[in-house]
Amino acid sequence: MARTLELRVGAAGDALDRFEAAWNRVAEGRKxxxxxxxxxxxxPLLLRTLTPARWALMQALxxxxxxxxxxLAKRLHRDYKNVHTDVSRLIELGLIDRQAGEVAVAWDVVRAELRF
Structure with a gap:
């Protein structure tokens, strides 16, 4: 089964609403x-966060x-410091993982949903 991450644009309250709904389902004994x-x-935050360079980094990984x-920096022909900065940010967001000094993409699919 593909590991899928849903990438959404929305208010912070949306995450709280999802948490509350999940809490209620568990309280009712539902799976x-x-x-x-x-x-x-x-x-604009999405576009600043997931830049073309960061997307290319994820594709290379x-x-x-x-x-x-x-x-990774050698493969992308980019400065190590800039790649390190991008990798650190992508780890913070949960888009890539670091284990034993190596990095890897955490997902098979990243699905974006943009609502007005």
């Missing part, structure tokens, strides 16, 4: 399917991960 969602406040940040 809870895992929901993996990253919500960003607005489209997906094709040959896990790898070290140094090897």
């Amino acid at each position: 809870l399917a895992p929901l993996r969602v990253l919500t960003l406040q607005d489209l 997906r094709s040959s991960s896990p790898t070290s940040i140094y090897e």
